[in-house]
Amino acid sequence: MADQQKAQNFYVNTLGFRIKHDIPVGDGARWLTLVSPADPEGTELLLEPMGHPAAAVFCEALYADGMPFTQFAVDDIQAEYERLRDLGVEFSMEPTETGPVTVAVFDDTCGHWIQLIEGE
Known part of the structure; x- marks a missing residue:
């Protein structure tokens, strides 16, 4: 995610996920995972920072193609x-x-x- 705080706001406040882990990892980035309130011990959604150059290219291409x-x-x-x-x-x-x-x-x-x- 280019902006983890923006992503957190959307996924928690709009979609209804809950924060499972929020651990600072340096340079303002966080290990930020979310879970469904219906299954708090289930699968975690990672809001990964876009630190690797290929990540941005990949996401932009998917988005552009719908x-x-x-x-x-x-x-x-x-x-x-x-x-x-x-x-x-x-x-x-x-x-x-x-x-x-x-x-x-x-x-x-x-x-x-x-x-x-x-x-x-």
């Missing part, structure tokens, strides 16, 4: 879409059925498209 950086499973995509839209989150794709799953894609305000998925 490709999601990652995806999050949700139980009710329509409700989550409406909740996030009402918070001002911008979607490039509203909930769309694509075979056995429904997907939606939003901008995380940090240079990534994020896909929501409901279904199999």
Whole structure:
């Protein structure tokens, strides 16, 4: 993440993740991981600083091509879409059925498209 504080604000205050680890690692960077409040001992999402030059190029290329950086499973995509839209989150794709799953894609305000998925 180019700006860890901006990412933290979005992922915690808008998406609803909780901070698991926030450890300073020098030069203002932090080891910052988040978890779902529904599974605080589960998978951690790392908000990695963009220290390596290839990371920025990779993320910029995915964003320019409209490709999601990652995806999050949700139980009710329509409700989550409406909740996030009402918070001002911008979607490039509203909930769309694509075979056995429904997907939606939003901008995380940090240079990534994020896909929501409901279904199999």
